[in-house]
Amino acid sequence: MGIKLKAVLSAAILFCLALNACSDAAVNNDTVNSVKAVQEHVSLSPELKTLIDTAMEGTHGYDITRELTTEVGPRLAGTDAEARARDWAVDKFKELGLQNVRIEPFTIPGWVRGVETASILSPYPQDLYITALGGSVATPDEGVKAEIAYFPTFEDLESAPEGGLEGKIVFISGKMEKAPDGAGYGPANRKRRSGATEAGRRGAIAVVIRSVGTDSHRFPHTGQMRYSPDVKPIPIGALSAPDADQLERMLTSGETVSLHLTMTPRAVGDLPSGNVVGEIVGTERPEEIVLISGHLDSWDLGTGAIDDGAGIGISAGAAQVLIESGLKPKRTIRVVAFGAEEVGLLGGFAYAEHHKNDLINHVLATESDFGAGLVYEVQSGAKAGNEVIEAMAKAMGLPMSQTPTNGGPDIFPLFNKGVPAMRFQQDGTDYFDLHHTPDDTFDKIKPEEMAQNVAAFATMIWLAGNAETNFRLED
Template sequence: MKRFGFLLAAGVALLALGQPAFAADANVFTPATLKASSDIQAKALAGSGAYGFVESLTVRVGPRLAGSPAAKLSHQWAEARFKELGLSNIKVEPFTVDGWERGIEHASILSPVAHHLHVTALGHSVTTPPDGITAPVVRFDTLEDLEAAPEGSLKGKIAFVDKKMNRLQDGGGYGEAVGVRGKGPEAAARKGAVGLLIRSIGTDSHRFPHTGITRYADGVTAIPAGALSNPDADQLNRVLALGQPVSVKMVLSSQAMGPLSDANVMAEIKGRELPDEIVVIGAHLDSWDLGTGALDDGAGVGIVLAAAKIIKSMPQAPRRTIRFVLFGAEEVGLVGAYAYAKQHAAELPKHQAGTEADFGAGPVITFNANFRPEAKPVAEAIGKALAPLGIVPGRGSSSGGPDIGPLAAQGVPTGGLGLDGTDYFDYHHTADDTLDKVDPKKLDQATAAFASFAWLAAEAPMALGPVPKKAE
């Protein structure tokens, strides 16, 4: 047990916080199935190879903006890796995505004192005029405060929303803060603003601004929108606190590229007894363009490929088919996930379970599931099988991951393998999302968890669904 070291320590820490222990497995799985799961974990912990896949993707392809030439190169890279692993039914399934390209990014305080600001355009932001926008700044604590501003009160001004994100191990602070990124430009434009700046949706204190997709509403003037790094947001606050009018200049030359082609890439290990029933384990291939997408979601891609390698090496195939899906265009609105759900609608009732690795490089610290009530003993037995990795029960129900959401909405059962996100949002969507942030040993543990979950879900003695359909 000593070889699990920090993993068990993480589990003990969570138990100390009141997390329940997993219930007994009630003989759900055969000894042979549990032995195979244990062997999968041991192989992964001894060296899963996941880090090598992340390195290859981030070096040979680099950042992979949806619809870009690099995204297409990533599809070719993924197809080649699946072939090398000897998987079957390899497919590249295309779909269309709205393309976008980043350009010049600059912001500065002009008065009452001059300061350069580190800024990045929000994904799909419209461009400023070539000479930029220079305007007074009006600060708001939250999106709700911006939405409550009087009509026309921001005419000719730049809105600045200063919502801070809380650091939480499960990443819960992201959901509390991210609304301003998606809805802020529309809200500011409705009040007459000519531009929007937000505090980055991140937990770091470095001068790396965080990008991410934003939205524009039909019938509302689209205005340029950017995110300031957290230290630069702090500096803008200090200047505003001087009590004098503050003028800011922003230049963003990003542009729409029109409809472009993207794709999901997938492959299978065919089930030995129930080949028409499918367990999906996924990640997303695309990334933002500032870093190399090592954590988001190169690490998930590495986990999926390493899990495929290990499961393929087992003496016998799993009972059900395991499908390894590398989704495209997740960052710009789950476009690949919706395409998958549409293209595979006829077989969704035969999807046994779905899970996604899309929250950094690990380790996995919690497990929960959204199975039909009759399959609760299976969820408990899987949890018990994962416990030696330092994994404890998670709170609430499982979404399975962002790209699994459209499947869950159609009643597909999900498994939630909660990765430790304590520092994930220090790097998320920034130029600092690079390979040096990936710990190979933690990635091995995450691979052990995802691979053994996929194996056990495929081996389950009963159907895990369907579960009640829910809103996406």
């Protein structure tokens, strides 16, 4: 990426390096002291210092995430589990002291997982680990058996002539590269999103892809896919990385490989979902909204800790810190737990539609949806008031990024309608080791790193909640 190490690590990590405390344990143990060391060189208001110290010394976000992932577990959009998560969020928001707590309902097209198996028939019979991608159609109950047509990358498939793959199962490989900002996800995700369409356009009967992830565990990564209306839909699933390696070794050695694939997911019609909203009502300009958020749903393979129980914990935890401090913002702070993000940002679009007449009063918005790693820089998508966002960065000892932001996945629909956005960029180097797999569980979260995120969000809502700017260019 051409980014030097010091440019991508947070102030906390840099401070540890200066002390020659470079192990993961040292970084975690020194996170609180690192932020305090930054404060010694930055002039903070008593209010900001109180908020940051309270967040850094507490476990607000960590505790909230633990409760969500333990008491509800996996939360596939539209299911009873997601409904239990909404009820949990309502109770939790009220317990934290938020006001005007409510569910804003909407419906989504339902999809549920079924049987999913894959095995090599020849030349070397053995089972593989596979998962259906969200939205995929099913194979016949008995599965499909066919020779594999191998494409090293999605671009190789995309450039192949139409037709020619009749009766074949397409295998698309292509490894995702690690990066702190997850830059490899977009390119790697093309095969997940459009692999079935492009393979179907060329006559294939099914598709398997190398999981969109950066791990070497024998866990496949699920995720949403899309069909094009002009191509007959075919089933698509993701193989674990080691199983994709196994297939690739056979295929690149010149072997003809046949596969037996069975996946029986099904569409189940419209199902209920919803966004959960709670507020700290502003004292002087209550109609003006500063919005912080995470998404409440998760994929069904793990317990949705990094994606995105952490985002719920960070945003709700920051509101809890502000409430416990006794400080009163001038603007209303709105916490939103978005529903049905994983299946197409449906909660974000539903919120934008539901609030279309008052989006002009949304002065700044952000989402936490990239795990719980340390924040290392601050991004702005505002057209004005950047001095306030720079003050947020300075308070946490973080640099401002030159990369603009739309605020996060669920904020994107609001940003497109003119709502200003900002984002705390987290270190996601290992995020895609866990993303959308059974390994996405609470034990992966480090409380000290989550505390730094909560402190950053608490800083954001206090400064934006009291700023005079609306973060928009005046007409």
